[in-house]
Amino acid sequence: MPRLRDPEARAHERRSQILTEAIQVFGDKGYHAANIADIAKRLGLGHGTFYRYFKSKLDIFDAVVDGIIAAITELVLAESPTTSGTLDEYRAQLGRIGARFLGIFEQHQRLARLVFYEGLVVDPVIGAKIRQVMELFARYTQSYLENGKAKGFLRADLDTEVTARAVNAMIFESINHIAKDADGRAMGRRWQEAIVRLMLDGMRVR
Secondary structure, X not given: OOOOOOHHHHHHHHHHHHHHHHHHHHHHHOOOOOOHHHHHHHXXXXXXXXXXXXXXXXXXHHHHHHHHHHHHHHHHHHOOOOOOOOHHHHHHHHXXXXXXXXXXXXXXXXXXXXXXXHHHHHXXXXXXXXXXXXXXXXXXXXXXXXXXXXXXXXXXXXXXHHXXXXXXXXXXXHHHHHHXXXXXXXXXXXXXXXXXXXXXXXXXXX
């Protein structure tokens, strides 16, 4: 007799399927133009079944945003700001971080733009979550700049707080351009290289 799957596991799998299709629909149509019928149709679900897993379109979008925030938080925790001991190690570390950050969005380029632009105004609670993770990323970037100063890679007079926010503005602007480009991966690599060069060539000790 075949073994029945745990109902909780089945529910988790169905939620994951819904989120995967929702990402595609939101990315294609935008939050406001998308509707639950679009998502349900892709999965062959009736509305009644759909509402067992999510209360509304906003509830789905909130879950999508939570997934991206979790991925960015994991990225922040994956590396230590004080690890690099040489300029080459520092450059390599910045490259790794940039590649991982862009990798979060490469599969769903348009959704990334939705999260960091439209997502800020769709709902106050969701907007607050996004601003919180942007603030976390600013502190994260500042800690790398502080390490660069402490190790003698970057200029001693560098204002790390303001510079970190300027660097992050470039990073989030890159998402906008990646979302518009036919080859988002190639555009992402160009932005990644340009940002690292600006950081090291524009800020480093001469």
